[in-house]
Amino acid sequence: MQLSLNWLKDFVSIPKDITPEKLGELLTLHTVEVESIKKLGENLDNVVVGKILKLEPHPNADRLKLATVDIGKEKLKVVCGGSNLYEGMLVAFAKVGAKIKWLARPGKSGGQGQEELVELQVAEIRGVKSTGMICAGGEIGLSDLFPSEGDKEVIDLRGNYKVGQNLAEALGLDDVIYEIDNKSITNRPDLWGHYGMARDLAAVLPSPLTPLPFQPLGRLRRRGETKLQVKVDDKKLCPRYMAVAVGNIEIKPSPVWMQKRLIACGMRPINNIVDITNYVMLELGQPTHAFDAQKLGGTIIVRRAKEGEKITTLDKQERKLSEEMLAIADKNEPIAVAGVMGGGNSEIDENTKSIVIESANFEPVSIRQTSQKLGLRSEASMRFEKSLDPNLCELALRRIVSLIKESCSQAEIISNLADIKNFKLNNKPIKLNLEWLNKKIGVEMLKVKVVKILQDLGFAVSGGKVLNVKVPTWRATKDISIPEDLAEEVARIYGYDNIKLTMPLITMQASEVNIEREFINKIKDILSGGAGMTEVYNYSFVNEAQLEKLDIKAGQHIKLANPLTQEHTLLRHSLIPNLLQNVIANQRNFSEIKIYEIGRVFLPQAGEFAKGGGNKEKLPLQPFKLGLIYASDSSALFSLKGILENLSESLNISFDFKSQAQKGADIYSGGKLIGCLDNFDEKLAVKNGVKTKLALAELDLQIMLAAAQGAGIKKYTAKNKFPYVRRDMAFVVSEKIVYNDFRQALLAASSLIKEVELFDVYQGEKLGVGKKSWAFTLEFGSAEKTLTGADADEAQREIAKQMEKKFGAKLRDF
Known part of the structure; x- marks a missing residue:
């Protein structure tokens, strides 16, 4: 939102020693967040x-x-x-x-x-x-x-x-424009106009607030008025609807002073009537609309739109309405999308001689939903969705009529004033205990100071040590309802910078350690730090087409009643489908991809959600899973297995890989299945456009956490003070031999072996049919002495002998 300094000065006197920059600081500290300050006419110096x-x-x-x-x-x-x-x-x-x-x-x-x-x-x-x-x-x-x-x-x-x-x-362009962050006034519907902002600023400075200039509607009324008929079918979505007809209108450019203010606040001048409605919206924060009275077909009806009903709005776009949207219509068709934008079939043009002015209040959630579904967010809808004060309707209408009279001297009201209302504001008095207030904000404030601040903001205050504070209607829609709200008002006007920093007067206790979160963070440190993997975050949703490509049945997945997009219609059972999408999206740019994700999956209980039913007691199971993918042209499966082995060692959890020939493995810990490790199927890879070999794994974090808690603290092992000796050995074995069995036997073949690392897997004609080669780097060490080359040679001979005996393995010499 854009604020004009000159416009603010119409309502509040700003001391000369407060520069535009200083005023911006005051606004940010006390009321709203000022994003930028722009001086108009700064390039017009010469x-x-x-x-x-x-x-x-x-x-x-x-x-x-x-x-x-x-x-x-x-x-x-x-x-x-x-x-x-x-x-x-x-x-x-x-x-x-x-x-x-x-x-x-x-x-x-x-x-x-x-x-x-x-x-x-x-x-x-x-x-x-x-x-x-x-x-x-x-x-x-x-x-x-x-x-x-x-x-x-x-x-x-x-x-x-x-x-x-x-x-x-x-030209009056010696103005300063403040760009206000809209998020900072989301809960303050009273600040969406210059007058509301000036009222707050008057309390901050402090300075008297100048009342708005109004002209009583009765002074413009003529005899022999026509009957203006208005019908509100849905009073829940329209708590108040006011309208009046004005005749003897002359369509012409608005006054230059008004055009300048509209332009300064980012709005394009159109004509005097449209400009006046926009001007009052920027001044009071209350959107209004003017219809060409000659284009209306009888009674104005505020109703829900009919399903599929169409309207061409003022931006020349045809829009299809649905029955949950509120429309303003005559007896023939819609003439406006309520609270969002008017229709082209009733717009003001150069031939307009009489108008109907609408000033209404609409239910905020309905306006926001309509705006989002139509993809049409207007200045009006932004304000209506903030819960405006219904009493603003009358103020805005009176202000518009006064400005129309200034623009068109012959203008006069030619109808009755329609005012249909069905609202009750929750502005009951709030009790504010002064002793409690001082403890809450940490400052001993005199009663007279507290009362002055609240009264400057428009609150009615009475009482002694416990004040009775009546909330003004412009703060009663969604803003002020409890004593804590009043404490905030007093504190921000007093100035947070005036509150001295002190230690809290309460007993401080350390927060309870979240074991699950600490465990997850430790896994992230191991995978991102030690293993060099990249953590990713995906949506918790998948779709049927995505699952079909992976030969996964979608039937047991929980369907969303109101999906964000057609790409997000089901809750995920596994992390792998979306991790695969990450690989597909990035495979052009990287020859090796190592990614993982930690997140919840959603599993239905007793089939309730699969049937579309369910209740609070049958919410889906939401266990944490760890998904990993290693994509590489080399030995992805063994590399990923090595990462998992390192993870298990770092977490002090034993992983037992129950392998199958030519495939991956189920992973057990303490006899419980916690996950699986496997190569991605080649046919599915082609079907999904995966152009590199990849291995994948998924583990249950809840079982891992239980295993880690049961294992306790890992015993300290002193670092070997003697140097290690490294040797490479390549074995030729039958392709039926399971890697994990071979590796475990290799580690047990000699007491001198401290570490085994696979660095190459080879199959080719030189080995013969049904053969494969594994090449390892073996690390030998002793806690008692420095090993010699002869010690390592002897250990290698013993290893070769045992591996040949157990697996028929031969040393590869080429």
Whole structure:
């Protein structure tokens, strides 16, 4: 949201010693988060109001003219090609040194030239010296305020401006705009307009708040009014609906001062009536709408839309409505999407002579849902979804009628005032104990100070040590309801920076250790740190097509009643499907991918959710799982197995791999199945577009945690003080031999073996049919002495002998 400093000054006096930057700090500290501060007209420093005294033809160019321009202290001659120049014309004159927007010539590749901000210099144009420039709106960033109606048309000020006056000052563009973070006022519907913000600022400074200028509706009423009929079918979605018809309307541009404020706040001026409704929305925070009365077909009906009903909104888009959306309609068709945008079939145009002004209050959740489903978020919908004060409806209507009277002197109310309401605000008095308040905020505040702060914010206060505080209606919709809310109000206006830092006056206790979270964090440290794997986070959802490609049946998966997208229709049973998608998305960029995820899976109980039923007592089981994928052109399965072995050792958990020939293994710990390790099926790889070999594993974290707790603290083993000896050995074995059995036998073959690491797997014609080769690096060590080469040689001979005896293994010598 954008705030105009000049607009705020209409309602609250800001001391001169408070700079715009200081005011921004005050707003951020006490009320809202200011994201940026923008000074309007900062590029207009050397642009002034000029008056053309004389026009002469250019001696060397038919389309150019020589203009003598009075800029107050001097008269200058400039060359100008403006098509609308005349003597006596007041113009925007840029002096030498001014910053001008200039369209640079296109480059060699052609296309549109880039707009640049250049400093104006004295120039010679077709042999004539030109000292300055008469500007068009686009050249000084004022095209919204002064749109060109013809080619090469310059700004014609046509007003009572002082020659030589700075243009920004003359046009009222000497303003400062504060960009407010909308999230910081989500719970403050009263701050979505300048008046509400000024009310809060008045309490912060503190400074008196100037009342809004209103004109009683009765003064504009004429005799012989027509009956305006309004019917509200759904009063829950529309707690209040006000409307009145105004005649003798003249459609024309809105006053320049109003256009300037709208533009400064990011809105495009359209015409006086539309601009007035937008102006009041920015001022009060209450959206309103004006219908062309001649285009309405009888009674205005506030109703739910019919399923499939269509309306073309003001942005020229046809939109399909559904029955949960609220529509404003006449007897024939919808004329607006309630709280979001009006319809093109009832919009104001140059032929409009009478209007119906709508000022209503709508149920916030309904407006937000409608806005999201239509993909249409407007300035109006942003405010309605914040729970606006229903009493704002009348204030906004009165303000609009007053401004219309200023714009159209002959305007008059030609109907009754329709006001249908069905709301009750929860603004019962709240008891505020002063002793409790002081303890809560940590400052001893006098009663008079507390009362002053609350009254400045609009609260009615009475009582002694326990105050009775009545909440104003603009804070009663969703904001203030309990004493803690009042404590926040007092503290923020008093100033958090004025509250001294002190230690809490309570007994501090260390929070209980979450064993499950600590266990998960330890696993992450091992996998991300030691194993060099990358952790990923995926959605907890899958879809039927994704599962079908993996030959997984979707029937037992829990279906979502209201999925975010068609890609997220089922709750996952496993982490692997989404991890595979990660591999597919990244395989072009990486030759090796090592990823893992820790997350919950969702398993139905007793088939309740598979049937579409279920209740609170039958919520799905949600165990934590660890999923891992190792994608590589080399031995992915053995590499991933090595990572799991390292994980088990680091966690002091025993992993027993129950292997099957040519496949992976089921993983047991303490006799319980905790997961599996396997290669990804080659046919499924082709089906899913996986272009590299990969291994995958999935483990149950709950069983792992129980095993880790049962294992207790791992015993300390002193680091060997004698150096190790490393040797490589390659064995040729039958392809039926299971790797895990072979490795365990290898570790037991010699007491000197401390570590075994597989570094190569080979199958080829040289080995013969049904044979494979495993190459290992063996690490030998002794706690008693430094091993010699002869010791290692003897150990290797013993190992080769035992492996041949148990598995028929032969040493590979090529």
